[in-house]
Amino acid sequence: MSDPTVAPAPATMTKVGRRFLGRLAAQATSGVFLEIGPLFGSSTQEIAASRRREAPLHTIDTFAPAPWIERRLGRNLSRxxxxxxxxxxxGLVVHEGFAPDVVRDSWSEPIGFYFDDATHGDPGWSNNFDFFSRFFTEDAIVCGDDFAGGWPDIPRNVTRIAEDWGCELFVIGRVWAITRSRPERIATAVEETVPGLAGARLATQHDQDYGSRPAAAWSQGLHRRRPLTSFCFSGDPVADLRFTTYDSDGSPIGEYGAGEWVALDRAHGLVVSGPDCVGYQLCLAGLQRTENTKTFRAGSRFDLPEGSDIVAIRLEVVER
Ligand SMILES: C[S@@+](CC[C@H](N)C(=O)[O-])C[C@H]1O[C@@H](n2cnc3c(N)ncnc32)[C@H](O)[C@@H]1O
Structure with a gap:
């Protein structure tokens, strides 16, 4: 439960990312909670309000002021x-200092929930993961913020770790999550985060590589460079959705409903029609970097920029 007398802390995470973080914390079933990089404590408040276990919540930050913090949030950081x-x-245990060094000689707790929003590039990101992963419980939920094109070490490292673990990777907003055991807990967190798409699925093909996710989470291939060959959506909330693909002259080349594979190999444009509360977002790989598009809602058309490939897709409930 959150305390209504305490103001929400200034936040850098998106609203949907915070909601997903809370739903993930609710699914932790072992060990302690560990968060790295709470800043003013917005993510701390979310984890604390959502956890269902009484286990301690450890948090680590330098609490060092920085010009970007004051510029962006109107207040500077301090303990x-x-x-x-x-x-x-x-049950909040605060460690003031640089992670992982500040606890390197003292940490011994099994970690059942790990959230990293601290150092966004290597070697710092991997120093934390390599140190703390030795303490992960067998069913730890491991997650973090900023799975984004602007922080390439995070998608690269997390994708590799998910492959090494042989587990599915879930991303909502910019929050990523993996676990080695009972991944249905993360799928539940996804559906609780976007209840309007509960039961909807998105399957994808990157050539021979098949993937399937809850439709509100990013598909396989996010922030990688493999072109998405086709996708297929299914489930009650999207039963009336239709996608039309267009060639480079703007002529329609295919129209697809639920359960049909939308072929993207010749497509240069895409339009969704149907309920105006459902839209889609794409991840594109261009020459320099990968980036996510805005959300396209019913009727608005996406045109593929020259030199770019569609690499991933997700569906979204859009506000009317
Ligand atoms: C992007 S902000 C975190 C935002 C926060 N999670 C929220 O919900 O608003 C990053 C934070 O990580 C801290 N930080 C970065 N690297 C760190 C490290 N290696 N050890 C401890 N804190 C670190 C910074 O001081 C800053 O407070």
């Missing part, structure tokens, strides 16, 4: 500012 937003949280 005092963090305490203002979080001192009401039961």
């Amino acid at each position: 005092r500012a963090f305490d203002e937003y979080t001192s009401h949280i039961p």
Whole structure:
């Protein structure tokens, strides 16, 4: 439960990312909670309010002020500012210093929930993962923020770790999550985050490589460079959706409903029609980098920029 007398901390995460983080914390079933990089404690508040276990919530930050923090959030960081937003949280253990060094000689707790929003590039990101992963419980939920083209080490490392673990990778907003055991807990968190798409699935083909995810999570291939060959959506919430593909002259080349594979190999344009509360978002790989498009809603048309490939897709409930 959140405390209504405590103000929400200034936040850098998106609203949907925070909601997903909370639903993930609710699915933790072992060990302690560990968060790295709470800033003012917005993610700390979310984890604390959503967890169903009484296990301690450890959090690590330098609490060092920085020009970007004041510029973006109108206030600078300090341990005092963090305490203002979080001192009401039961079982909160605060480690002030640089992770993982600040706990390198003392950490011994099994970790059942790991959330990393601290160092966004290597070697810092991997230093944390390599140190703390030795303490992960067998069913730990491991997640973090900023699975995004602007932070290429995060998609690269997380995709490799998911492959090494042989597990599915889920991303909503920019929040990523993996687990080695009972991944249906993360699928539940996805559906609770976007209840309007509960039961909807999105299957994808990158040549011979098949993937399937809850439709509100990004498909396989996010922030990689393999062109998406085709996709197929299914389930009650999207039963009336239709996709039309267009060639480079703007002529329609295919129209597809639920359960049909939408072929993208010759497509230069895409339009979705049907319920105006459902839209889609794409991830494109261009010459320099990968990036996500805006959300396209019913009737609005996506045109593939020259030199880019569609590499991933997700569906979204859009506000009217
Ligand atoms: C992007 S902000 C986190 C945002 C926060 N999770 C939220 O919900 O608003 C990154 C934070 O990580 C901290 N940080 C970065 N690298 C760190 C490290 N290696 N150890 C401890 N804190 C770190 C910074 O001081 C900053 O507070």
